[in-house]
Amino acid sequence: MIITTSGGRAFDTQKDLTAPERHVLQKLFAWQDMADSVGQFREKREEALQKGWNNSGPIRASVALKLIVKHMESKVIDRLKKKPNSC
Secondary structure, three states, X not given: OXXXXXXXXXXXXXXXXXXXXXXXXXXXXXXXXXXXXXXXXXXXXXXXXXXXXXXXXXXOOXXXXXXXXXXXXXXXXXXXXXXXXXX
């Protein structure tokens, strides 16, 4: 999968990320759409990095993963700004 950040950098997840990083990214794709706040998204990111792949232990995020996650955070912020306030 090719991911292009808002800054214009393109990452090929097959080449630029390790298998454990791709696993974390899959989890974060779901949270990008479900998180109620940026804080919750960040908590889930840290949780996924600490658990690792199949609870294998902590994963050290590469520069590529950090930039992709930062891009995802901005998408969460944009989504939350557009979300109507619920009463």
